[in-house]
Amino acid sequence: MAIIEVSNVTKAFKGLTIFQGIHVQFEKGRIYGIVGPNGSGKSVLFKLICGFIRPDSGEVLIHPDYQEKGANFPKNIGIIIDRPGYLDNITGFENLKRLAIIQNIISDQEIRQALQTVGLDPDAKQKVRNYSLGMKQKLSLAQAIMENKEVLILDEPFNALDQDSVSNIRQLLLDFKSQGKTIILTSHNQEDIDLLCDEVYRINQQKLEKVVELVDSSN
Numbered sequence: 001m002a003i004i005e006v007s008n009v010t011k012a013f014k015g016l017t018i019f020q021g022i023h024v025q026f027e028k029g030r031i032y033g034i035v036g037p038n039g040s041g042k043s044v045l046f047k048l049i050c051g052f053i054r055p056d057s058g059e060v061l062i063h064p065d066y067q068e069k070g071a072n073f074p075k076n077i078g079i080i081i082d083r084p085g086y087l088d089n090i091t092g093f094e095n096l097k098r099l100a101i102i103q104n105i106i107s108d109q110e111i112r113q114a115l116q117t118v119g120l121d122p123d124a125k126q127k128v129r130n131y132s133l134g135m136k137q138k139l140s141l142a143q144a145i146m147e148n149k150e151v152l153i154l155d156e157p158f159n160a161l162d163q164d165s166v167s168n169i170r171q172l173l174l175d176f177k178s179q180g181k182t183i184i185l186t187s188h189n190q191e192d193i194d195l196l197c198d199e200v201y202r203i204n205q206q207k208l209e210k211v212v213e214l215v216d217s218s219n
């Protein structure tokens, strides 16, 4: 069984149909790209997968090993969807520490490590209020990876990152994949998709279509 299976899912908001009977399966150890124009439903798909919103019909099936006990919600997923509201009068480390306390499964050292991995200084005294857009993006990436989850769902993980940071994070995601983690991401940058993804799906007219790579027959 796949880790996550979206089966015949339909979703509308007040008459605005986003998905009509979509299917997709996500397998362990692969990187999946979801593409589509603004407003086509990429974030909605991620929220459906995470159980934040429910399908009108159809279902999202989660492999038992990845299920929250007693609920059909995935556990063990690191998420970036809609930038989280960080407290702006404390540092990045202090924000992540507050969030880490909820699960209480990681040490301060692991939080520091996550910050360093994405290129933020864990000892910086700077409050989040004074963070640039790219720094906030890195903080949300650090949050998604800090608990070393098996599945990462990343809505526009490269937004606002400078070129070096984009390269670092791309490499990080490829390293995660080689460790057997599963990653589902969106990006409006085709290069991210081409470099990272094993499979790509495009949202088109309320359906999810697998993008088939055209083999260049000229060589």
Ligand SMILES: Nc1ncnc2c1ncn2[C@@H]1O[C@H](COP(=O)(O)OP(=O)(O)OP(=O)(O)O)[C@@H](O)[C@H]1O
Pocket: 013, 018, 036, 037, 038, 039, 040, 041, 042, 043, 044, 045
């Ligand atoms: N909770 C909600 N209630 C009503 N409408 C919603 C809700 N969530 C999303 N929508 C609508 O669903 C559509 C798809 O939104 P979504 O955020 O998934 O798009 P997206 O593909 O992620 O876009 P972008 O590329 O701009 O990030 C939009 O028209 C949005 O307004």
